[in-house]
Ligand SMILES: NC(=O)c1ccc[n+]([C@@H]2O[C@H](COP(=O)([O-])OP(=O)(O)OC[C@H]3O[C@@H](n4cnc5c(N)ncnc54)[C@H](O)[C@@H]3O)[C@@H](O)[C@H]2O)c1
């Protein structure tokens with residue numbers, strides 16, 4: 001039986017991950033494919049119980065599994081630890097690197113019934129349908145970092161190899177070809193040497209994809225354009241940190257950070273997680289929005305198990321619940337029917353059966 005390693009992690013990760021499993025089990029009930037879910041430790045929870053953010057047992061299980069579903073890691077309790085031991089670097093970045101998950105897909109699609117929930121004007125956010133393809137195992141996050149004593153200073157290095165750029169940009173062209181044929185490569189080539197290199201390689205790869213319309217945009221402009229006129233974008237491909245920042249921003253084009261799902265892929269294995277964090281400010285209150293994690297579960301069925309029909313069933317069930325006016329507090333407006341985290345998971349399960 002295919003196995004999925006489940007890593008709830010910290011904060012709301014403990015609350016949203018069970019809701020995704022609940023929905024996955026429900027959708028797979030009548031399916032020929034059965035999946036075994038196996039929980040393991042990561043992040044602060046792993047530091048507390050096993051002494052490190054990515055225990056060997058977790059990594060071994062993840063390497064052996066067919067896919068990984070992750071909640072979120074981190075929180076104030078572990079903020080004073082040295083960086084390499086922290087839940088983020090020692091846990092999340094370590095597992096991404098160990099599984100070579102270089103391609104992070106973050107879909108940004110505004111659902112019609114959430115246009116009203118947006119903090120942006122309806123005419124700006126309606127019909128938004130774009131994908132950010134974020135490079136996930138290189139760049140500033142993984143380059144050499146450190147401190148010097150005299151004079152006191154700190155540094156991080158933004159470094160990309162040709163191979164790292166080529167493989168993510170190739171994927172960007174392939175994705176654009178299957179969508180609306182537009183690829184926007186976001187960089188800072190007016191300043192950064194790594195961006196100039198990124199652009200050169202992107203232009204070289206572009207020769208293989210004449211049917212794709214390639215544009216380049218500086219990251220500061222891209223941030224502005226995303227809130228000014230987001231429907232101009234189809235696929236955005238960008239380096240690790242730019243993608244991190246732009247996707248939190250882009251999540252608001254869907255109404256909430258609680259809606260943005262993600263798939264981190266390497267061509268063989270996938271790790272699926274919401275793009276948001278452990279939200280310590282609302283953890284333990286049963287108010288977090290579990291939909292980004294539930295939708296990440298749908299991405300898992302699509303990309304790791306080729307279960308397109310079941311993935312769509314989940315996506316439609318989410319839409320149906322929202323159409324009926326149910327919202328978690330992050331999306332709620334006066335008059336909406338507010339549900340807690342568990343109740344939203346139950347509502348999605350109930351909607352799976354409805355035609
Ligand atoms: N992938 C991950 O595991 C991941 C991602 C981002 C941040 N983090 C970590 O999470 C911790 C908190 O970081 P932060 O506060 O900057 O970012 P965050 O994404 O956790 O929270 C930002 C804001 O969004 C809200 N929010 C986030 N997810 C929500 C959801 N599902 N439903 C409703 N509201 C939601 C939070 O309540 C908070 O107000 C830090 O330790 C950070 O490093 C982890």
Ligand SMILES: CC(C)[C@H](C(=O)O)[C@@H](O)C(=O)O
Pocket residue numbers: 074088089092093244275276277
């Ligand atoms: C927690 C942090 C390391 C992580 C990142 O920056 O990649 C998160 O913000 C994300 O977007 O997945």
Ligand SMILES: [Mg+2]
Pocket residue numbers: 244245248275
């Ligand atoms: Mg982020």
